[in-house]
Amino acid sequence: IDKRTNQIPEWMEPYTIIERNGLKIGIIGAMGETHESSILQTHIQNYNFTEVLPVVKKYSKILRTTENCDLVVLSIHDYDEALNANVARLTDDESIDLILCGHTHTNNYQEFTRNDGKKIIAVQNQDKNRTASHVLIEMMDKEYVSSKFTRIYPSNYNIDLEFNNLFNKYDQYIDSGERILGTTSSNISKSTLGYYSTSAMTEYFDVDYSIINTAGVRSSISRGEITVSDVFNAFPFNNEVMIVELKGSELISLYNKNGNFLYFDRDFDIRNVQSNSVYQIAVIDYVFTGVYYSEFKNKPFVDTDVLIRDILIEYIDELY
DSSP: OBTTTTBOOTTOOSEEEEEETTEEEEEEEEOOTTGGGGSOHHHHTTBOOOOHHHHHHHHHHHHHHTSOOSEEEEEESOOOHHHHHHHHTOOGGGOOSEEEOOSSOSOEEEEEEOTTSOEEEEEEOOSTTSOEEEEEEEEETTEEEEEEEEEEOGGGSOOOHHHHHHHHTTHHHHHHTTOEEEEESSOBOHHHHHHHHHHHHHHHHTOSEEEEEGGGOOOOBOSEEEEHHHHHHHOOSOOEEEEEEEEHHHHHHHHHHHGGGEEOOTTOOGGGOOTTOEEEEEEEHHHHHOTTOGGGTTOOEEEEEEEHHHHHHHHHHHHO
16 A cells, blocks of 8 residues: 555556456455565555455455456465465455465465365465466356365476577576686585675675675575576575664664674674774665664665675675
């Protein structure tokens, strides 16, 4: 919901309708009300993510009664077992026939029995096309009967020729990801990459300390050759680095409240931070604007326009 109008933004629709084999299928889109903190705040500062269940009830009824849909699907960027169960309990014109989930990047499957005795399912895949879901829905006289679920592994299939031709158009960009930065004899863990990134920021900007969030590192790097693509996989977000000053007392507060969710420099020791001193901090934009990190709120800053990933690529290239 746009905070400025208290309405759905003009560029967004709450649902879409598709027609297949003479059937009208309504698909409701939802984000998940708890995910505001998962997104760079500058992207969503004008929006609220509303509670999901009332929205589903409202639009499923519209789809069934006003739009005359035969089937209603919820597509949601969330995987919340309790919410899925509550959606499955909806009855009559508010009922949902299928729940397609996201966000946690894992294979998940739930099966529920509605009050009418019919079974519906909630499914989610892994990320990066490692798995896909196929749901076959049986209808009779335009009434939902049942669902059959199959997990698909795309790696077992040949690549589509048309897609492969499109893919090949971008060879030069894809190949740039195969540039070798070095070789490692052991796996590089997420935490090590977190410390590498903060060390790289501190050296690059010549600041006192650097900070990123732990969830900003999305994967480890396996032993062997380290490529640019490996760094992109570990740091997929285009997080820019900001330079800001914090008092020692503010830095201590940040560490005490959120230290478990942040990477600081490897040699960072909170015992060495003086409350009355002022420290130059390099921090990624996600943390700087994040709702949980109030110590940065309204602080003057310098936007470097430099991506943490680019700094880390240089750092690893020199280190290995």
